[in-house]
Amino acid sequence: MSPKISDEVKEQRRQQILDAAEQVFIRTGYELATMKNIVEEAEMSRGWIYLYFQTKEEIFEALIAKHEQENEYMFSQLLASSPSIWAALDRLLTEQKKAMNTLENSLASAYYEYFLSGYRDKDRRIRLIRHYDAALGNIIRLIEAGIAKGEFRPTLPTQLIGKIMTSNLEGIMSLAMAVGTAQAEAAAQIDALIPYFKLLLGINEQAG
């Protein structure tokens, strides 16, 4: 008798599915991905995957959760290691510029697709709002830290500024996905955000 498989191995299997799923979602996007694709990518048998995940959506949510955690961590590192809040924000924009060049190999496109098409499904929308609030929370904490330090003196509500910033970055990113990073002039667009964000945050440019 005996369970024969440790929790550790079980977790490995789960990870194996998630890795395979990530490749599939990158390759085919969200809506067109199938459980079959994922099983085949994982090189496992049909029925097996259902022991771990019931639906494609469940798998995708697990992937998002992982990326959300990584993002959260990256944010806290950035904040801790920057000389000023603005410097952290500036580095964030630099990171985004870099990310623009590897969009085809990232989950970003599937993620936006999932996000966009989700509004038709009540349950998914609830989850989407949760994800959005999480991402927004990171930016808002950053802005609040800047206000607390006296670095920023915004005239608009912090919430709104956070939303504006995320819309901007997402707009640029989705355009870059659609027409290509070069065609979108993504890097120049991000550079142009700097004075806008300074305006929003009430940072006065130093003369000279």
Added chain:
Amino acid sequence: MSPKISDEVKEQRRQQILDAAEQVFIRTGYELATMKNIVEEAEMSRGWIYLYFQTKEEIFEALIAKHEQENEYMFSQLLASSPSIWAALDRLLTEQKKAMNTLENSLASAYYEYFLSGYRDKDRRIRLIRHYDAALGNIIRLIEAGIAKGEFRPTLPTQLIGKIMTSNLEGIMSLAMAVGTAQAEAAAQIDALIPYFKLLLGINEQAG
């Protein structure tokens, strides 16, 4: 003998399919819509639709073309009827705010989905870039008109400014679709664009 059906009736049939398809795309989005859905919505028989359109994509492209034309017309009307270029741009933003409240009944979501998931398909991407350039063209003509009249004195290239403006609007719109217009604070975000656009266009605020 005889063809029995006039070109006019043929055009009506075509229109009937397009109307049905539009409803389906609004309801299900792009990727999940099927020819079957469209045929059923049009209350016609299965095979019949293939006499008019071969693929879902062909239908969607026809819909887009229609909307593109309408958009083009709206733009020229706006430009012709406004006292200044900035006034036209301002009205455009007001229109966008209104549009935010009817997103669920518009093709917008399917359009963004099509746009986003298109980057994996070479042919579709070529068409996407064409659509993007058409939309961008409208904005660019507007900016150039403003420059010619001495209303705008931008420091960035016109092309880039146009791209920034469209990214901004698209970012807000896709966020509004995903989490809801209210949750996105879409109207307030658009209002916040006004000083940004003025900054980009080199319009000096009048004191007082």
Added chain:
DNA sequence: TTGCAAAATGAACCATGTGTCATTTATATT
């Protein structure tokens, strides 16, 4: 009214995907 060809139909076939479950495989324990 009849004949005829265009127009329209929908059954049928094919391909693909989902999810189940009887069967096989592998291994820890005895």
Added chain:
DNA sequence: AATATAAATGACACATGGTTCATTTTGCAA
């Protein structure tokens, strides 16, 4: 080595969508 049982398999039943095409319907011309 034998046994028990968890783990894994993949054939199968079912559903859905795409596409074709033999058949039926339609309405004009003769």
